[in-house]
Amino acid sequence: MYSTKYVKPNSTTEALEAIKSLGDGKFLAGGMTLIPTLKQRLASPDGLVDLSGCKLDSIAEEGETLKIGAMARHVSVAESAVVKKVIPALAKLADGIGDRQVRNRGTIGGSVANNDPSACYPSAVLALKATIHTNNRSIAADDFFTGMFETALEDDEIIESISFSKPTKANYVKFPNPASRYAMVGVFVAQFGDEVRVAVTGAGEGGVFRHQEMESVLSSNFSADSLSSVNIDSDGLISDLHASAEYRANLIKEMTKRAVV
Amino acid sequence: MNEVTKIDGIGSSVRRTEDKKFLTGKGKYTDDINRPGQVQAYFLRSDVAHAKIKKIDVKDAQSAPGVVGVFTGDDIAADKVGGPICGWVVPCRDGSATKEPPHPLLAQGKVRFVGDAIAVVLAETAEQAKSGAELIEVDYEELSPVVDFENAGEGAQIHDEVPNNCYFDWELGDEKATADALSSAKKIVKLRVRNNRLVPNAMEPRCALAEFDNLDDSYTLHTTSQNPHLTRLVLAAFMFAIPESKLRVIAPDVGGGFGSKIYVYIEEAVCVWASKKVGRPVKWTADRTQAFLTDCHGRDHVNDVQLGLDENNKIVGLRVDTVCNLGAYLSAFSVVVPTYLHGTLLSGQYDIPAIYTNVKGMATNTVNVDAYRGAGRPEATYLLERTMETAAREVGMDPAEFRRINFIPKGAFPYQTQVALQYDIGDYEPHLDKAMEMIDYSNFEKRRAEAAKRGMYRGIGISSYIEACGLAPSAVVGALGGRVGQWESASVRVNPTGTISVFTGSHSHGQGHATTFAQIVADKLGIPMENVEVVHGDTDKTPFGMGSYGSRSLASGGSAISKAVDKIINKSKKIAAHLLEASEDDIDFKDGKFVVGGTDKEKAFGEIALAAYVPHNYPLETLEPGLEENAFYDPTNFVYPSGTHIAEVEVDPATGVVQVVDWAACDDFGNLVNPMIVEGQVHGGIAQGIGQALLEDAHYDENGQLLTASYMDYCMPRADDLPSFKVGYTTTPSTVNDLGVKGCGEAGAIASPPALINAVIDALSPLGVTDMSMPATPQKVWKAIQDSQSVAAE
Numbered sequence A: 001m002y003s004t005k006y007v008k009p010n011s012t013t014e015a016l017e018a019i020k021s022l023g024d025g026k027f028l029a030g031g032m033t034l035i036p037t038l039k040q041r042l043a044s045p046d047g048l049v050d051l052s053g054c055k056l057d058s059i060a061e062e063g064e065t066l067k068i069g070a071m072a073r074h075v076s077v078a079e080s081a082v083v084k085k086v087i088p089a090l091a092k093l094a095d096g097i098g099d100r101q102v103r104n105r106g107t108i109g110g111s112v113a114n115n116d117p118s119a120c121y122p123s124a125v126l127a128l129k130a131t132i133h134t135n136n137r138s139i140a141a142d143d144f145f146t147g148m149f150e151t152a153l154e155d156d157e158i159i160e161s162i163s164f165s166k167p168t169k170a171n172y173v174k175f176p177n178p179a180s181r182y183a184m185v186g187v188f189v190a191q192f193g194d195e196v197r198v199a200v201t202g203a204g205e206g207g208v209f210r211h212q213e214m215e216s217v218l219s220s221n222f223s224a225d226s227l228s229s230v231n232i233d234s235d236g237l238i239s240d241l242h243a244s245a246e247y248r249a250n251l252i253k254e255m256t257k258r259a260v261v
Numbered sequence B: 001m002n003e004v005t006k007i008d009g010i011g012s013s014v015r016r017t018e019d020k021k022f023l024t025g026k027g028k029y030t031d032d033i034n035r036p037g038q039v040q041a042y043f044l045r046s047d048v049a050h051a052k053i054k055k056i057d058v059k060d061a062q063s064a065p066g067v068v069g070v071f072t073g074d075d076i077a078a079d080k081v082g083g084p085i086c087g088w089v090v091p092c093r094d095g096s097a098t099k100e101p102p103h104p105l106l107a108q109g110k111v112r113f114v115g116d117a118i119a120v121v122l123a124e125t126a127e128q129a130k131s132g133a134e135l136i137e138v139d140y141e142e143l144s145p146v147v148d149f150e151n152a153g154e155g156a157q158i159h160d161e162v163p164n165n166c167y168f169d170w171e172l173g174d175e176k177a178t179a180d181a182l183s184s185a186k187k188i189v190k191l192r193v194r195n196n197r198l199v200p201n202a203m204e205p206r207c208a209l210a211e212f213d214n215l216d217d218s219y220t221l222h223t224t225s226q227n228p229h230l231t232r233l234v235l236a237a238f239m240f241a242i243p244e245s246k247l248r249v250i251a252p253d254v255g256g257g258f259g260s261k262i263y264v265y266i267e268e269a270v271c272v273w274a275s276k277k278v279g280r281p282v283k284w285t286a287d288r289t290q291a292f293l294t295d296c297h298g299r300d301h302v303n304d305v306q307l308g309l310d311e312n313n314k315i316v317g318l319r320v321d322t323v324c325n326l327g328a329y330l331s332a333f334s335v336v337v338p339t340y341l342h343g344t345l346l347s348g349q350y351d352i353p354a355i356y357t358n359v360k361g362m363a364t365n366t367v368n369v370d371a372y373r374g375a376g377r378p379e380a381t382y383l384l385e386r387t388m389e390t391a392a393r394e395v396g397m398d399p400a401e402f403r404r405i406n407f408i409p410k411g412a413f414p415y416q417t418q419v420a421l422q423y424d425i426g427d428y429e430p431h432l433d434k435a436m437e438m439i440d441y442s443n444f445e446k447r448r449a450e451a452a453k454r455g456m457y458r459g460i461g462i463s464s465y466i467e468a469c470g471l472a473p474s475a476v477v478g479a480l481g482g483r484v485g486q487w488e489s490a491s492v493r494v495n496p497t498g499t500i501s502v503f504t505g506s507h508s509h510g511q512g513h514a515t516t517f518a519q520i521v522a523d524k525l526g527i528p529m530e531n532v533e534v535v536h537g538d539t540d541k542t543p544f545g546m547g548s549y550g551s552r553s554l555a556s557g558g559s560a561i562s563k564a565v566d567k568i569i570n571k572s573k574k575i576a577a578h579l580l581e582a583s584e585d586d587i588d589f590k591d592g593k594f595v596v597g598g599t600d601k602e603k604a605f606g607e608i609a610l611a612a613y614v615p616h617n618y619p620l621e622t623l624e625p626g627l628e629e630n631a632f633y634d635p636t637n638f639v640y641p642s643g644t645h646i647a648e649v650e651v652d653p654a655t656g657v658v659q660v661v662d663w664a665a666c667d668d669f670g671n672l673v674n675p676m677i678v679e680g681q682v683h684g685g686i687a688q689g690i691g692q693a694l695l696e697d698a699h700y701d702e703n704g705q706l707l708t709a710s711y712m713d714y715c716m717p718r719a720d721d722l723p724s725f726k727v728g729y730t731t732t733p734s735t736v737n738d739l740g741v742k743g744c745g746e747a748g749a750i751a752s753p754p755a756l757i758n759a760v761i762d763a764l765s766p767l768g769v770t771d772m773s774m775p776a777t778p779q780k781v782w783k784a785i786q787d788s789q790s791v792a793a794e
Helices: A012-022 A034-039 A074-079 A081-086 A088-095 A100-105 A108-114 A121-127 A212-220 A225-229 A245-259 B019-023 B073-078 B126-133 B149-154 B175-184 B228-240 B266-278 B288-294 B377-395 B399-406 B428-438 B441-453 B474-479 B513-525 B553-579 B605-613 B675-695 B747-767 B778-793
Strands: A005-007 A025-028 A047-050 A059-062 A065-069 A131-134 A138-140 A145-147 A159-165 A169-176 A183-192 A195-201 B039-045 B051-057 B067-072 B117-123 B137-142 B166-173 B187-198 B207-213 B218-223 B247-250 B282-285 B298-309 B315-327 B355-363 B457-466 B488-494 B500-504 B532-535 B587-590 B593-596 B602-604 B628-633 B642-651 B658-668 B725-729
Touching: A005 A012, A012 A025, A012 A047, A025 A034, A059 A081, A065 A081, A065 A108, A074 A081, A074 A088, A074 A100, A081 A088, A088 A121, A088 A169, A088 A183, A108 A121, A108 A159, A121 A145, A121 A159, A121 A169, A121 A183, A121 A195, A169 A245, A183 A245, A195 A212, A212 A225, A225 A245, A245 B778, B039 B126, B039 B266, B039 B288, B051 B117, B067 B073, B067 B126, B067 B266, B073 B266, B117 B126, B117 B266, B149 B298, B149 B315, B149 B355, B166 B175, B175 B298, B175 B315, B175 B355, B187 B377, B187 B675, B207 B266, B218 B228, B218 B266, B228 B247, B228 B266, B266 B282, B298 B377, B315 B377, B377 B399, B377 B457, B377 B747, B399 B428, B399 B457, B428 B441, B428 B457, B428 B642, B428 B658, B428 B725, B441 B457, B441 B642, B457 B747, B488 B553, B500 B513, B500 B553, B513 B532, B513 B553, B553 B587, B553 B593, B553 B605, B553 B628, B593 B605, B602 B605, B642 B747, B658 B675, B658 B747, B675 B725, B675 B747, B747 B778
Parallel strands: A005 A047, A025 A047, B039 B282, B218 B247, B315 B355, B500 B532, B658 B725
Antiparallel strands: A059 A065, A065 A159, A131 A138, A131 A159, A169 A183, A183 A195, B039 B117, B051 B137, B067 B117, B166 B355, B187 B298, B207 B218, B207 B282, B298 B315, B457 B642, B488 B500, B488 B628, B587 B593, B593 B602, B642 B658
């Protein structure tokens, strides 16, 4: 990597000041994407602002929501008693990300801000009607993800926490890419009384998306069998070395079936 | 062998003595070594597959911070340094020789694959060297890339010296007799199989540290090599034209090779050259991307097979036409792998009266292809065992029985195949029977039915393989085009207190030689194995040897050690006879003691050793003092491990995921020195075979870009991809060497891919699926199921 500056502020306020003073600086959350990118010399920021000192890693039940700090590591979410009690599917998702090393470093805020089309967390954010709280506003999940690696975040805007709505029932099932073990298709199904939300990651050319047809079918009949008649359109799905769009379409339906239990 | 030493002698599963340092992170690899004043090398590599180089501008790089020197192919050519050599060539069908184009250390005039080195930048740090390289400007005139090796003959010519991009067009066997046999056959089974291209992925990437000593004009090279002496020979005699004595090559701890570290690559040669040029030690360490792009790949064949059967389903003839991809340049053993290490194995375990094979080795704009665990034998086994299973299915026979009726019978050894090799010994039905018993073959249909109830397709697949290893009888190698001897050496030094230092020409890069070789010596001398140290990997310490590859270390290297120990025992008997005042003929050596037959007069081995070094009472007039012997062992034949592996899989039709649910491996490796280490080799080999069959695939796009150049896209086997292996043995000791041993290092990788693919096809056979290519990825399996269903619906 090219040499660069590194600062570790103690609050988001200090972090915002630091990023302004750097010119072209980058926030460093878990660094699971940024650090490899730097090592490959694919990026050369003027400096890194490490958010790990900003006290953004709390996890708490708040009324009808579960609020997770942006810097909570995947391992913390996976092992949190609160998460396991309130939304066990979210703990399961976190426990299946990457490998032990990635789970020890990677953060929920970093994953959501990066919006990698194969990341697991965006599907949970979307399906669980989450609200993304930044240093200056709150953004609904449906407005947050705007495209592959694209979000509604402004430059120099920091995610501080994410509030997930408590579902009646939820589940996440992914089919990992055999090599990278990122989601080749990951489906998060969440039921809120009569409403069912189905969010798909790993498959869309535009990143994570909700599947309206499956949502409406499951809203009227929450069963795997009810999905048999659903046709998953392969248009707009990613086609690569590991999975054609048609195969991904098949996996979306199959993973959704497996998530509906 | 000596009964009393069974604790740690031959046949005992002694824990590996070398593992403590590896398990505690204390191994010393080349990259762990640093020399005062060293500079770091970075290679600027081509990012296009095929192009003329119009201009290279290094001016800005030369003045970059920390840069000590920037050199191109012209600088090296000016010093008349040669490129890597091909160690084995074959004659072509038309009588011409293998086409051997030059391979400059740094590109001259042309680049031929993505990763081809164009320039080297030396700097104070690796990052500075890399930054310097970014300032080099290369002006290319791009040429049409040749990637599809089957049609490489029609592509743009890559080397002036290689017309139609064909390095060689070779044949073996009797074409007419085979044609006659096939035309008279009752049935001909035809199959086209592809052996997918693999990246070796040793855990430790390649590394070199070269140092020039201007006081005595000599070089020292630390490098990641499987054979330091060959590296020295090639560098000194063929590339630099310096005496071997002026180059010391040390291969310290080496983290795996699988064949990829046999050869001298351009990088270590450039480091040697540059160390003199700049007068400072030069170090280069590959990162994983460079390993993917520049380590020699493996396999990459297409084979067209025709197998003829008579009315009793006995094989009457076999013809195999192979096209293989050898990449941009010839590598040390790239020619012999698809020819004499492949075509000669086509008889397998079967009595086949007529065989003919033709192999075309093609040049493409991809990295060189050379030996990878098994080297030619996996490709031969894959095509043959896929064909055997297909034939059995087509004639409606149980695949095990079809093999059984075609096995070379036990009484037919030594057996002369129609493809040059003579198998000294073997007995194939016992390992088939035992493997079937281990996996409970007879109850398989019950398991298939039970799986079907769960919506899963269960299948079983057999592979009965043979391989030729223990490289190799030198005269045979020479007659077939090999340019090196294939003997192995050992020096056994008895120290004055009776401890032993063994110096071997073999090289251990994970195999466990320090343990296995010590067990041989301990067993033969009746001493504890803690008293035996094994030294390898340094041309200044060890006798000239050929290194480790081709499952040769025990059969050839171990045999050399055994011979040297025999010489030690013979000399010790003379010393004992003197000390015991007896005739040498009356001295028996047993359990570490020299005993006068029929008496209680004896001398322990340690007493003999001491007498040899403190020769106060010693027959100095007839015998030299000291106790140290050398041996060179040149085998009279290859050794022929064989076995049967049976795989059982379940396929999920909804996703195409293949789960390996059971595995029985029954191998005949002759005598086992350390069964635990052998079992480890079997496990590792099967894991690599499962990787090839289900997961791994090196994929270049049509522009010659390697799409699978990282672990994000190149899928290695992981623990959860593997079942718990059932491992068993039958034993027919090799008649070739005194130890009765064969080789076990590659067998797993040779045997396993066809067993697994046969099992997948068997699982899907109720759906009408009859073929499956490697790797059987979820997507591919799912597609095959979809296609079979749409055919059924029509």
